[in-house]
Amino acid sequence: MNKQYNIPVSDTKWLNESEMAAWMAYVAATHLLERRVEDQLKADSGLTHAQYEILAKLSQQPGGRLRMTELANRLIVSKSGLTYQIGQLERRGLVTRAACPSDERGVLAVLTEEGTRCLERTAPGHVAVVRAFLIDRLTPEEVETMRQIMTKATAAMEAAPAGPLRALRPGKSPG
Amino acid sequence: MNKQYNIPVSDTKWLNESEMAAWMAYVAATHLLERRVEDQLKADSGLTHAQYEILAKLSQQPGGRLRMTELANRLIVSKSGLTYQIGQLERRGLVTRAACPSDERGVLAVLTEEGTRCLERTAPGHVAVVRAFLIDRLTPEEVETMRQIMTKATAAMEAAPAGPLRALRPGKSPG
DNA sequence: CTCTTGTCATTCGAATTTGCACCAAACCAT
């Protein structure tokens, strides 16, 4: 089938022991942390992590509003997925939809008063989880290194085209 | 609470700038990376990341086999979720179910020959993605620090009971 | 042995996510 990602065995640069350990620990920690965050939010406010991230992102914006597509891009979620979740939040009165003044097609997701209160009520518990299982386990230097690592990775992926990895490798041009 | 320091009602210890930046970069990187990994696996072998992780975990075991519950625990997935995915992999001939010799109730998920070949065929591309967007962007020191960070976080979560976070916080006793 | 309790895996229903198709609106080169 599609072999565009396949690299001949001889060229494969496998992960060494440290790299493999780092990757496996990252995967495990990510799964565990996602579960903890999800559990806390569910128990504390009935929100999912995806919904919390929507509220949090909106609250960072002036006027607590953002275009649907822009919001989806920032949250790294599909547009249809965002449509669904905004519907859920709207049903709970935490978000409202408003017409975009500059583009007739556009829709603004707007954080409501109640959405703001819900976020303020929920945030402390959320932060507590992030601290308890991650941040407070690290030295300030480790926190800073994690920031650098994750920023680099994010930049690499935002820069690279969505397509096949080949585009990133030298000596090949898209057919 | 004590307001003489102009601290809000809750005694929440918020994230400082570095911590917040680290957390937000982590969340963004994780979403982006998951998407990249998913895309590569789908295009290259028709596997999801969850399915790849099952095959990889089984391949690390002697005999390429593991009890369902044990596998679910290691992959940090619900048992019912694993049942579903093993069904999918079995349908493709990459995994077989076998009776557990020591426990009549038990079921062993067993990696097949074809499952092994599929994994060997898919692994290079997977590693290439992990390298391209994460590992190769880091210095060896950063890789090592990431390993430490993620190992600490994993240990913290595996040690802590699944229940409310309150149990972890000082000055409060359950009930 | 028998009863009670706990564990293992599955099934079922509900919730969520994605890609694709679709329609309306905006953009653009004639």
Place this chain on the structure above:
DNA sequence: ATGGTTTGGTGCAAATTCGAATGACAAGAG
């Protein structure tokens, strides 16, 4: 202006995930 192309948001079907309920077996007390 105008026909063609692109963009923005939503509807829909398929896939995946989880929790609760279920049935079979195991383990321990009497």
